[in-house]
Amino acid sequence: MSGGPPPDLLDRVFLARVVEPGDEKAGRWVREAGAGEVAARLREGGEPLPGVGATRWAGLLARARKAEPERDLALAREAGVRFVCPGGPEWPSQLDDLGDARPLGLWVRGRPSLRMWALRSVAVVGARACTEYGAHTAVTLAAGLAEHGWVVVSGGAYGVDGAAHRGALGAGGATVAVLACGVDRPYPRGHTELINRIAEQGLVIGELPPGDHPTPSRFVLRNRVIAALTRGTVVVEAAHRSGSLVTARAAQRLGRHTMGVPGPVTSALSAGVHELLRGEALLVTDAAEVVELVGAMGQLAPERRGPVLPRDLLPAATRRVLAALPARRAAVPEEVARGAQTTEDDAVARLYELRALGYVERHGDGWKLTRQAMVSLRGGRPGS
CATH class of the missing domain: 1.10.10.10 (Winged helix-like DNA-binding domain superfamily/Winged helix DNA-binding domain)
Structure with missing residues (x-):
């Protein structure tokens, strides 16, 4: 980073190893006392920080004893990964809308500027076990967004996520994968080649330090970053309990555009999308309709009408x-x-x-x- 690393970079890298993503209590500590003070208290192992019980404090101290921020940064450099801090030149300020759940920092793999790419980005998410219709729709939608000059953001997972990334890459566009693990270890393993390709042509980002593994809770918490980072979220196929609905609802809470692509009323994989559409989400069928919502004034989708008889x-x-x-x-x-x-x-x-x-x-x-x-x-x- 130009101008040298931020003064609290090592402290934030340390805390990223100790604290789980989205921990609002830890976020409040950092906001009120600063990353340096919170890191010092954890290193010293003295009196617990406000609002934390003895058991949890002991767990945090156990993690703190094993944290090696200098080693994490060295491993990251070897893998071509950098750590972006809040307030730094590459930090996307829209993530600050998360309040105390804001990431302590983000590990970024890839050459482009995260802040610049996030300014014009749309999330495309959906079912992992998607149908052929869902995969086709995600590819087509992402390719159309890329052709309109928008960055496609998704979670790198199987199904709709992978289809969205491939659609953007296939159109020669930009895409960002937000992972629930260390960005140096692609997950799922079956998407190693895809995620490596995204890192070469776009960006792979995450909150967890090098080598860290995903867990169910980390997938859920990762979704808030996808929602906050982008101008809007499009859901393509989602069952009632789909994780992509978590992303959509986070987007709604943050005041972002929330959109859904309808599917057959007989399909359980579209039931969650239809539930969203009955609420505040807007129905979209192609990239032009998405851009009309998230883009600048006057970027209207073409008028839809049948043939002139x-x-x-x-x-x-x-x-x-x-x-x-x-x-x-x-x-x-x-x-x-x-x-x-x-x-x-x-x-x-x-x-x-x-x-x-x-x-x-x-x-x-x-x-x-x-x-x-x-x-x-x-x-x-x-x-x-």
């Missing part, structure tokens, strides 16, 4: 006359006029106009739809 080009009054004709028999002008809510003379004039266009034909004193009109009115092929 020949009858759409008719004047409104003429369309009403056409619609007033029965489907399978002829009708006299008086009947057509009543259905179209117009005069008989006006109905006759518009029927002749429709005959010239091939929509109706004369049958004695009545008028009947042609085969062409039947197809047009159905919007498909004859018999559809």
